[in-house]
Amino acid sequence: MGKVSKDALNAINKKTGKNITEGAVKKLAGTVKPSTMQNEAELRKLIKQVSSMAKVPVTESTVNEIVAAVKKSGMNPSNMEALMKMMLKK
Template identity: 65%
Template sequence: MAKPIGKDVLGAVKKKTGKTITEKDINKLASGVKPSTMQSEAELKQLIKKVGAMAGVPVSDSLMKEIVSAVKKSGMNPNSMEQLMKMMLK
Protein backbone atom coordinates (compact mmCIF):
# COMPACT_ATOMS: atom_id res chain seq x y z
CA MET A 1 0.00 0.00 0.00
CA ALA A 2 1.32 3.43 -0.93
CA LYS A 3 2.28 5.91 1.75
CA PRO A 4 -0.31 8.70 1.99
CA ILE A 5 0.72 11.99 0.40
CA GLY A 6 1.05 14.76 2.94
CA LYS A 7 -1.79 17.26 2.98
CA ASP A 8 0.85 20.00 3.15
CA VAL A 9 2.09 18.97 -0.31
CA LEU A 10 -1.41 18.89 -1.78
CA GLY A 11 -2.14 22.25 -0.15
CA ALA A 12 1.11 23.73 -1.47
CA VAL A 13 0.24 22.63 -5.01
CA LYS A 14 -3.20 24.23 -4.73
CA LYS A 15 -1.79 27.43 -3.24
CA LYS A 16 0.98 27.76 -5.82
CA THR A 17 -0.97 26.70 -8.92
CA GLY A 18 -4.62 27.19 -8.02
CA LYS A 19 -5.18 23.62 -9.15
CA THR A 20 -6.47 20.89 -6.87
CA ILE A 21 -4.62 17.62 -7.15
CA THR A 22 -5.89 14.63 -5.27
CA GLU A 23 -3.91 11.89 -3.61
CA LYS A 24 -5.56 9.52 -6.12
CA ASP A 25 -4.10 11.56 -9.03
CA ILE A 26 -0.62 11.31 -7.53
CA ASN A 27 -0.93 7.61 -6.73
CA LYS A 28 -2.04 6.92 -10.30
CA LEU A 29 1.06 8.68 -11.63
CA ALA A 30 3.31 7.05 -9.02
CA SER A 31 2.08 3.57 -9.93
CA GLY A 32 4.11 3.79 -13.14
CA VAL A 33 7.33 4.77 -11.40
CA LYS A 34 9.94 2.04 -11.03
CA PRO A 35 13.34 2.19 -9.34
CA SER A 36 14.89 2.36 -12.80
CA THR A 37 12.92 5.56 -13.50
CA MET A 38 15.12 7.48 -11.09
CA GLN A 39 18.27 6.23 -12.83
CA SER A 40 17.19 6.78 -16.44
CA GLU A 41 17.46 10.43 -17.48
CA ALA A 42 14.87 10.00 -20.25
CA GLU A 43 12.34 8.32 -17.93
CA LEU A 44 12.99 10.87 -15.21
CA LYS A 45 12.38 13.74 -17.64
CA GLN A 46 9.09 12.16 -18.71
CA LEU A 47 8.04 11.85 -15.06
CA ILE A 48 8.96 15.47 -14.35
CA LYS A 49 6.94 16.60 -17.39
CA LYS A 50 3.93 14.61 -16.19
CA VAL A 51 4.16 16.01 -12.66
CA GLY A 52 4.57 19.54 -14.04
CA ALA A 53 1.56 19.13 -16.33
CA MET A 54 -0.56 17.70 -13.52
CA ALA A 55 0.34 20.58 -11.21
CA GLY A 56 0.12 23.19 -13.95
CA VAL A 57 3.74 24.20 -13.35
CA PRO A 58 5.81 24.94 -16.45
CA VAL A 59 9.18 23.18 -16.42
CA SER A 60 11.89 24.96 -18.37
CA ASP A 61 14.88 23.11 -19.79
CA SER A 62 17.15 24.60 -17.13
CA LEU A 63 14.76 23.60 -14.33
CA MET A 64 14.49 20.13 -15.86
CA LYS A 65 18.29 19.72 -15.78
CA GLU A 66 18.42 21.01 -12.22
CA ILE A 67 15.73 18.58 -11.02
CA VAL A 68 17.28 15.60 -12.84
CA SER A 69 20.66 16.40 -11.32
CA ALA A 70 19.22 16.83 -7.83
CA VAL A 71 17.23 13.60 -8.02
CA LYS A 72 20.24 11.59 -9.19
CA LYS A 73 22.49 13.08 -6.50
CA SER A 74 19.96 12.57 -3.73
CA GLY A 75 19.23 8.93 -4.46
CA MET A 76 15.56 9.82 -4.01
CA ASN A 77 13.24 6.98 -3.12
CA PRO A 78 11.31 6.08 -6.29
CA ASN A 79 8.20 5.55 -4.17
CA SER A 80 8.19 9.13 -2.92
CA MET A 81 6.30 11.36 -5.33
CA GLU A 82 5.96 13.76 -2.42
CA GLN A 83 9.71 14.51 -2.54
CA LEU A 84 9.59 15.18 -6.28
CA MET A 85 6.61 17.49 -5.98
CA LYS A 86 8.22 19.44 -3.12
CA MET A 87 11.36 19.85 -5.23
CA MET A 88 9.36 21.20 -8.19
CA LEU A 89 7.43 23.67 -6.05
CA LYS A 90 10.55 25.34 -4.63
Protein backbone atom coordinates (compact mmCIF):
# COMPACT_ATOMS: atom_id res chain seq x y z
CA MET A 1 0.00 0.00 0.00
CA GLY A 2 1.21 3.45 -0.81
CA LYS A 3 1.14 6.45 1.43
CA VAL A 4 -2.18 7.29 3.05
CA SER A 5 -3.00 10.87 2.16
CA LYS A 6 -2.76 13.35 5.02
CA ASP A 7 -6.18 14.71 4.04
CA ALA A 8 -7.78 11.29 4.38
CA LEU A 9 -6.06 10.60 7.69
CA ASN A 10 -7.04 14.03 9.02
CA ALA A 11 -10.64 13.53 7.89
CA ILE A 12 -10.77 10.13 9.56
CA ASN A 13 -9.29 11.46 12.79
CA LYS A 14 -11.56 14.51 12.79
CA LYS A 15 -14.67 12.43 12.13
CA THR A 16 -13.85 9.80 14.73
CA GLY A 17 -12.30 12.13 17.30
CA LYS A 18 -9.47 9.59 17.52
CA ASN A 19 -5.84 9.63 16.50
CA ILE A 20 -5.44 6.82 14.00
CA THR A 21 -1.93 6.59 12.65
CA GLU A 22 -0.87 5.96 9.09
CA GLY A 23 0.96 2.88 10.38
CA ALA A 24 -2.25 1.44 11.82
CA VAL A 25 -4.05 1.96 8.51
CA LYS A 26 -1.18 0.38 6.58
CA LYS A 27 -1.02 -2.59 8.95
CA LEU A 28 -4.71 -3.30 8.48
CA ALA A 29 -4.51 -2.68 4.74
CA GLY A 30 -1.66 -5.17 4.54
CA THR A 31 -4.10 -7.92 5.51
CA VAL A 32 -6.40 -7.13 2.57
CA LYS A 33 -6.07 -9.38 -0.46
CA PRO A 34 -7.90 -9.09 -3.78
CA SER A 35 -10.08 -12.00 -2.68
CA THR A 36 -11.16 -10.03 0.42
CA MET A 37 -13.29 -7.73 -1.71
CA GLN A 38 -14.94 -10.69 -3.46
CA ASN A 39 -15.65 -12.77 -0.35
CA GLU A 40 -18.57 -11.31 1.59
CA ALA A 41 -17.55 -12.91 4.91
CA GLU A 42 -14.00 -11.53 4.57
CA LEU A 43 -15.32 -8.11 3.57
CA ARG A 44 -17.62 -8.02 6.59
CA LYS A 45 -14.68 -8.97 8.83
CA LEU A 46 -12.60 -6.16 7.32
CA ILE A 47 -15.40 -3.61 7.84
CA LYS A 48 -15.65 -4.65 11.49
CA GLN A 49 -11.85 -4.37 11.89
CA VAL A 50 -11.90 -0.84 10.46
CA SER A 51 -14.84 0.03 12.69
CA SER A 52 -13.01 -1.30 15.73
CA MET A 53 -9.78 0.53 14.87
CA ALA A 54 -11.66 3.79 14.43
CA LYS A 55 -13.81 3.08 17.48
CA VAL A 56 -16.84 3.96 15.36
CA PRO A 57 -19.77 1.58 15.74
CA VAL A 58 -21.18 0.34 12.45
CA THR A 59 -24.73 -1.01 12.35
CA GLU A 60 -25.55 -4.20 10.49
CA SER A 61 -27.52 -2.16 7.94
CA THR A 62 -24.48 0.04 7.32
CA VAL A 63 -22.30 -3.06 6.91
CA ASN A 64 -24.82 -4.36 4.37
CA GLU A 65 -24.74 -1.04 2.48
CA ILE A 66 -20.93 -1.01 2.40
CA VAL A 67 -20.78 -4.63 1.21
CA ALA A 68 -23.29 -3.87 -1.55
CA ALA A 69 -21.42 -0.71 -2.58
CA VAL A 70 -18.06 -2.48 -2.69
CA LYS A 71 -19.47 -5.34 -4.75
CA LYS A 72 -21.20 -2.94 -7.13
CA SER A 73 -18.17 -0.71 -7.57
CA GLY A 74 -15.60 -3.48 -7.85
CA MET A 75 -13.45 -1.39 -5.50
CA ASN A 76 -9.72 -1.95 -5.79
CA PRO A 77 -8.64 -3.93 -2.72
CA SER A 78 -5.59 -1.73 -2.28
CA ASN A 79 -7.81 1.32 -1.83
CA MET A 80 -8.35 1.09 1.92
CA GLU A 81 -8.70 4.87 2.01
CA ALA A 82 -11.88 4.73 -0.10
CA LEU A 83 -13.35 2.03 2.14
CA MET A 84 -12.68 4.09 5.26
CA LYS A 85 -14.20 7.19 3.68
CA MET A 86 -17.28 5.20 2.70
CA MET A 87 -17.68 4.00 6.28
CA LEU A 88 -17.28 7.46 7.74
CA LYS A 89 -20.07 8.88 5.58
CA LYS A 90 -22.57 6.89 7.63
